[in-house]
Amino acid sequence: MRARPMAEITTDAGKAAEALHAGRLVAFPTETVYGLGADATDDSAVAAVFEAKGRPRINPLIAHVTDIEAAMGLGRFDESARQLAEAFWPGPLTLVVPRVEGCPVSLLATAGLDTLALRVPAHPLAQALLAAFGGPVVAPSANISGRLSPTEAEHVAESPLAEKVAVILDGDECPVGVESTIIGFDTDGTPVLLRPGGIPREEIEKVLGEPLRTGKGGEGTPSAPGQLSSHYAPRARLRLNAQRPEEGEMFLAFGPDAPKGVPGLNLSPKGDLREAAANLFAYLRILDETGVSSIAVAPIPEYGLGEAINDRLRRAAAPRPGEEEA
Ligand code: AMP
Ligand code: MG
Numbered sequence: 001m002r003a004r005p006m007a008e009i010t011t012d013a014g015k016a017a018e019a020l021h022a023g024r025l026v027a028f029p030t031e032t033v034y035g036l037g038a039d040a041t042d043d044s045a046v047a048a049v050f051e052a053k054g055r056p057r058i059n060p061l062i063a064h065v066t067d068i069e070a071a072m073g074l075g076r077f078d079e080s081a082r083q084l085a086e087a088f089w090p091g092p093l094t095l096v097v098p099r100v101e102g103c104p105v106s107l108l109a110t111a112g113l114d115t116l117a118l119r120v121p122a123h124p125l126a127q128a129l130l131a132a133f134g135g136p137v138v139a140p141s142a143n144i145s146g147r148l149s150p151t152e153a154e155h156v157a158e159s160p161l162a163e164k165v166a167v168i169l170d171g172d173e174c175p176v177g178v179e180s181t182i183i184g185f186d187t188d189g190t191p192v193l194l195r196p197g198g199i200p201r202e203e204i205e206k207v208l209g210e211p212l213r214t215g216k217g218g219e220g221t222p223s224a225p226g227q228l229s230s231h232y233a234p235r236a237r238l239r240l241n242a243q244r245p246e247e248g249e250m251f252l253a254f255g256p257d258a259p260k261g262v263p264g265l266n267l268s269p270k271g272d273l274r275e276a277a278a279n280l281f282a283y284l285r286i287l288d289e290t291g292v293s294s295i296a297v298a299p300i301p302e303y304g305l306g307e308a309i310n311d312r313l314r315r316a317a318a319p320r321p322g323e324e325e326a
Contacts, residue, residue: 015167034153047108060111068085070120147233230316230321232312243259251263255271
């Protein structure tokens with residue numbers, strides 16, 4: 001038997017687009033995290049994404065397109081959806097809107113829903129890939145479901161996922177570092193925050209001119225009442241809101257007042273939440289690779305990108321599948 005060829009690592013977006021046309025999977029950088037891309041209109045390519053990640057099929061995928069016009073060909077945008085798209089695209093914002101009639105995106109991608117999650121990514125290599133491909137690309141994060149998201153091409157190349165992808169587009173480190181903010185809309189058109197992410201709530205509220213309601217959806221949907229589902233998890237346990245590490249722990253610190261001389265890393269010594277978000281997954285990975293059984297994490301302020309950082313940390317600390325909740 002011949003071994004499966006490993007993914008080709010390249011910066012050639014045309015090569016990756018060819019692989020998509022052939023029904024293969026490609027990993028590519030976006031400004032948020034690396035995505036695992038497939039032709040959104042190809043049922044079997046979309047099925048391969050769920051299979052490669054071990055992702056539950058009830059968890060729908062985001063379709064990525066080059067611009068607002070392409071998005072409007074797939075989903076129906078009312079006034080506030082249009083307003084948000086114009087303010088934040090291209091960028092780390094996902095809008096969940098009704099599918100237009102005849103929408104060619106695979107129903108498998110949207111888990112049978114009549115809504116579709118759409119995003120226009122800003123990363124130049126993501127843009128080059130979408131332009132070369134010429135159609136919508138579904139792309140969840142390029143990791144095994146539930147584990148740390150990849151923010152460097154190497155994270156993908158080192159993952160078991162690498163043997164399932166034809167091409168890995170190498171675009172350096174993802175500048176935002178946490179997944180997109182997801183906004184859905186009520187039946188009356190009111191925007192609802194489904195997942196905090198790369199665009200802070202405050203910026204969205206400034207555009208809307210009113211407070212943004214928090215809704216249920218995305219990874220925000222508890223699997224049972226009062227219970228967070230485990231996601232974004234390293235192998236080690238996380239202990240949140242820690243002032244300092246205990247014996248045998250690594251410390252993920254934040255800000256200038258972090259205790260000195262303790263083992264670990266500081267997400268942002270100057271206390272910048274953007275820098276902290278960009279470092280979050282890569283630093284968790286580095287601390288996890290030391291082999292410790294527990295990582296203590298400093299408190300992170302709950303404003304700006306801190307809301308997305310704390311969301312990811314709470315899920316990473318949640319009971320793992322099959323475990324009793326304490
Ligand atoms: P990921 O691709 O892992 O960043 O996750 C995308 C998230 O978008 C998932 O957790 C979904 O729950 C959410 N999502 C995608 N499509 C829809 C939709 N049609 N309605 C509500 N949420 C959606
Ligand atoms: Mg993900």
